[in-house]
Amino acid sequence: MRFKGLDLNLLVAFDVLMTTRSVSRSAEQLHLSQPAMSSALGRLRDYFGDDLLIQQGKRMFPTAYAESLMPMVHDVLRKVDAVITTSTNFDPATSQRTFRIIASDYVTAAVIAPLVRTLAVIAPQIKIEAVLPSDGSAELIAQGAFDLLITPEEFISPGQPAELLFEEQHVFVGWKGNPIFADKLTEQVVMAASHVGVHMGNQRTSAFADSMMEKAGRFRQIDVIASSFTIVPWFLIETNRIALMHERLARRMADMFPLAIAQIPFPFPSMREMIQFNRTRSGDEGLIWLRERLREEGAMPQP
Structure with a gap:
């Protein structure tokens, strides 16, 4: 689909290229051949009239113009994603959705791992991707790159909604x-x-x-x-x-x-463990369901 002459699929390619700063890694992430990814970059350069990514040695770096486009493209894709996820009825028994969660090894072992065992029965096709927190975790939630951040109350970002998961002794x-x-x-x-x-x-x-x-x-x-x-x-x-x-x-x-x-x-x-998510996902039926399952697991009696 084109909008004002731009193939909108190229916005996804742009977003991945700016994140990976590599044609080969972008091609792998989007399941494209490297020549197809190179062609997408060429079409982006032609449309915007800018190099966007410049090769320096073995690495590629975004131009100043590309840097200025990045937050706008992130925002557009995040809003499109919100439209798609909130407009579809969520059925955990049949959903093949992948949920991406940022959580410490403690939360993963104590809460997410037991929940995954439960999901194998009640939502067998749902996939969970859990990664450790980093200095950029809040930004990943703001970008919509991850669905949930589970972190102590002291570390949540004031820019996005958060709710109590459980209190820990x-x-x-x-x-x-x-x-x-x-x-x-x-x-x-x-x-x-x-x-x-x-x-x-x-x-x-x-x-x-x-x-x-x-x-x-x-x-x-x-x-x-x-x-x-x-x-x-x-x-x-x-x-x-x-x-x-x-x-x-x-x-x-x-x-x-x-x-x-x-x-x-x-x-x-006591430590207040919180769940944080992007405000554009507030009405996401799948995330509402997942947060409730996490709270249930967090409230389970300890062994």
Whole structure:
């Protein structure tokens, strides 16, 4: 379909080219041959009268004009996507839709993985793509590139709607053979112990529990720093180290590893885990359904 002489399919090609900055990767993503993708870029250049992408060495870089077009094209495609998804009746039993979710390894293991097992029965053709958060997660939601972002309340973007998924408590976790767990934990014992901390992302951001400890002036001896919660048990087993962990994840991990769990022996805030989505998807029946399933899973009694 053409609009004012422009094949509107080329807008999709433009969007992918600007994201990948590679003809070959764009062709792969759009399931086209490389010559067809090169032809699409040539037609875009002819229509806009600009190079759009310039080869420098082995990399391609957008021109200033292409940079100015990018947010407008993103916005157009996002609105078209919203029209398509909200105008179609959603039936989970027959839908073949793919939902793209940004979530931490903790949320993926504790909530999304159990939900996927449920979906295999009630929505067998639905696909879930879960990726870890990054510094650009909020922008991916704003662009409509991903459907949902699940993140602590402190990290949500004020520019898009968000709703509570669940509130999470934290516990101390350690190897079952760790003598610290022979008696009830005290604050003195906790502060004298060796700890495993978690720093995430390129900015090495402290996990919620670790940052709350620091804000309260409780500075621990952290001897190991992990990049994700799912590898923490490997740093605890057969050692006297302990770690702060989300209770949901800790109890699931205790089914697979020889771990002991103890309550925190001093006041500690709960963590509000939120679901954020693009405001243009507010009426999306599929996302409304998925968010409800996530809330149900988050409210399930812990093992």
